[in-house]
Amino acid sequence: MLDRAARLRQLSEVDQDLIRLVQDPHFSRWVEQITATGGCAHPIHLTGSTTTRNVLTGEVLHHYDTRNEPGERLLIRCRNRRQTVCAPCSRLHAGDTFHLVRAGLVGGKTVPADVRERPRLFLTLTAPSFGPVHRATADGQRCRPRRDAGQCDHVRPLGCPAVHDADDPLTGQPLCPDCYDYPAHVLWHAYAGRLWKAFTDNLYNHLVARVGRTRTGLRRSLRISYAKVAEYQRRAAVHIHAVVRLDGAHGPDDPPPAWATADVLTAVARTAAAAVRLRTRYSAALGEHELRWGTELDARPLRAFSGGEGLADDAVAAYVAKYVTKGATDTRAGLDHHITNPDTITAAPVSAHVRALMRTCWRLGGLPELEPLRLRAWAHTLGYRGHILTKSRAYSTTYTALRAERADHRTGRTQPAGLDVITDAHWRYVGSGHTPGAALLAAGIAEDHARNRELAKEELARWDGDVV
Template identity: 65%
Template sequence: MLSDADRDIIRLANDPLFPRWLEQIRAIGGCAHPIYLSGSTVTRDALTGELISSYSTAGEPGERLAVRCRNRRASVCEPCSYLHAGDTYQLIRAGLSGGKNVPGAVRNQPRLFVTLTAPSFGSVHRFLDGERCRPRRDGGECEHGRPVGCGLVHAENDTALGRPLCADCYDHVAHVLWHAHAGRLWDRFTTAVRRHLASAAGIPRSKLRDHLVVSFAKVAEYQKRAAIHFHGVVRLDGPAGPGDPSPDWATAQLLTDAVHTAAQSANVRVPGSDAYGTELLAFGTQLAVRPIWSFADDEGPTDDAVAAYVAKYVSKGTAETGAGLDYRVTSLDDIHAAVVTSHVGALMATCWRLGGLPELERLRLRSWAHTLGYRGHILTKSRRYSTTYTALREERAEYRRGDTDPTDSPAVVTDSNWRYVGSGYTAGAALVAAGIAEDHVMSRQLAREAIEDEGRGWEL
């Protein structure tokens, strides 16, 4: 007996426009949640009004065109997340090595790879590569009657990692409030870096831009304990931007000192309340600051390694890291029904409880309970760091058109009229799209293996 999906596939295959529909889905790489548009584009000569080109969805299957959903999360749409990760790699790398309209001289500027962490909100189980988690010679228990230490040697994939030794001792409120203010903390950090540089040079903070520009790019990542930490690139440029050498006094060592000072001093004060006791939020004591090298070196990561590292994390969803959900919750019942650890569930419930307080209404904690209160973008950058996602997408579109699109010419006028008409797949169409996505994954894997084989042959 045929399933609904099988019958739907037969229906699709018997449609005269099935080849064109298949061509559309292949063009978007088997996107898991395509968006459908209906409309037309007409391009004419600006002087004569002569028709140069035109396109309409009137002849397309269902009179609509499928476009990518562009979701960055691999758990939501793997094909689009792959493209997003690739764009992120190019965006970060361009700010380190040049390219994409960024001068190659940028690699000569002082550059650091910085990791900023959240403070401790309570003891959690941890992986120490063969060592005991939290050994306590004298044992001991907390006020709730639970051990204050752990003598186990956890495996790297142990589900206990990141969970509190005592859930009642753990400061869930501080954890949530820290997430809600993490974006402001980063802003205070970047401001403090600039202030330290200006002070070291003996110039007013307001005049620093006349001497140098500090550029940043950062990605947010959830740790095992479900706390956000930031990986960031910090670069010094001259006043004219990436291609302009920074002043002689703006050295990598001075930048390192500025980062250390800023990480220790940046803080956000939260007004006190009877419902919580946290008033001052700051970064944790764990700080990593490493110079970025253009070529392989034992002292620090390379341009390519940093770009690849950032790209790897930008496509990970909250649910994929085990630190929340990829969809919003609308009630406590949704939180209780969510398939998450007890630690994450407690943080989500704390968001919901604090979100009901009038003094915290501005933080919209209930709307962001699925991300444990964090409401910032996964990746952000300063304006002059490098290119943009939009520019990268336009470049890719031009490449696919063969760079023959006439719409870039000032001598033409383009009239476009588009509207949203739907999204997603039927049951059979979803299976076909999934097969196309798998083919793309296999093709990339074969390409990587071919490159690796070629490299081994060269070594021999």
């Protein structure tokens, strides 16, 4: 018979690591930590302590130290929003996003309930055309039917008689990559944040022109609050979905003037977007680029309850929450990790169109005059360097507040009213991720949590059906 050492050598790396973990005297506590993170795929390892004291008496109200933890470290969630990177954390991030967006639509989380009566729109702002691309069509319609279309200067057809569906690899790809304006596409992404700022500034300016007030006077009676999410189209260009709400000057606690209606906001949003123009000129080689929004703008009113016209608030919040968890591989527009050298672009599992955008970012990022745009650092997102979800300060609550509320609920710790306390915390980052065996166990815990959620949903649906 083989001795124990020989048997261990025959085991895989994962099996050996699992045996090591199970035999560790702190195994049960380690499982508790992994369960507390929901089976996070890439947990952060911290070491340190936290002490909360009564300022007046010096009494220690709470103390925690990692010295008694497995490996003298505490595991916390990575909080990555991308489902392709960490499914458990992305699911939690989607839930937080839903509540953040919904609170700004129907109230809750420190936002008054009467915000649902405010003028509110769901806007979609698109990027302009940088060159014709293949399109997905419905009802058997052709992509770009053109009689006697001819050819471009690169001897490629200017039309396409084919019928593409959404899953066709050609959908979103340029008819002629050599004609496509890749520098303009990348620069538009780099300035998307400034384009949005110009749009919101224009909203105020166009409201001023419509109601005949000064800008200062308008600011004293009206505030524009919003939450927006960026989404990549099949042509790998970002477009913006935004919930826009009109408040009084002091935010959600203050109603807007009577003249501020959804119809007024809709009309002003269209003219404000159409008027945005940003001109950039860095060098003679690049020339001047005029950056603007695309001509397609969708503006739809929102409703809080069933019936009537407009989109349902919960549906909009759920849509935004679902999108923020998508990784770059889900949208086929980039990578989930930074690019450190051009070889990474060559080996990237992306389309030729996306690869060309990445190479354009890398090439333009090497120009001294474009260094402030940090295009190489954001080549994996095709030059777009904004957050996927952003909001105005007064729109609703914050991710930080939602996480703090969840942590207090989970631990059951509440601070007595009127008690003056001070917290002394000392934490240090010591690593991240899992060993091979730990990763397998964490994946199992995450799968169990997901299954339990599905069973709970089915039971709730069954209960609702019985009540009806």
